[in-house]
Amino acid sequence: MPTTDPRPDGERAKSEVLSQRILIRDLTLSCSIGVSEEERARRQRLRINIELTVDYPPPSRDNINEVVNYGSLAKAVRNHCLDTTFRLLETLAEELSEVCFGFDPVSETRVRIEKLDRYADIGGIGVEIARRRSDR
Template structure:
């Protein structure tokens, strides 16, 4: 396939007024993590960058400028830090799945797009990693 045949795909917007969805996100959260399948990765921590995009159902109540009426991104960030701080994980895919599962525990979260990148693996690349999208099947 030639470059002229490649079409850039722009994902659908997560925020959607008609569906009463709000876009809650965390950008470029860089943490130290024990992750990797190779022997040298099991003995040292490495930097990972995490990005989250959550489609969150807006409540029927007015916002009233109250934290209790919205999904708190600080709590989500704390949850990500707790997961990353656990025991060693072999795969970035596993870490992404654990993070998406934590996000989807809140029934207001309809979908979670999670990107996990290892930052110091390839000298000639900024990062390597995975991005997943999961949906809340409980609602």
């Protein structure tokens, strides 16, 4: 059956922005992390997922200067993980949240980190945190 569009040609549906999110999915890095020295001595594979809520309207001019640069964000996250040694996933998650808050439009963060090779019978074991900016 043919469908008919109730809107006149070219007219957009009226709506309002509820929120905008930026996602980093399945970033996989080998990092120095672990409670024991033995664990920290060998790098471990981590899978990192980050979801950010940003406070700005949709870009009006299709211009990168109106949004968070995804490449800069991913580089900041990657560098922090690779340049630092951690004991706890919880500490790394908190610090990555702070890295993300370094991008001014970010108002909320959700960071999930999993160790991929810690247990042979578990695909990933880890932590997830959520934080909201409180300085506004």
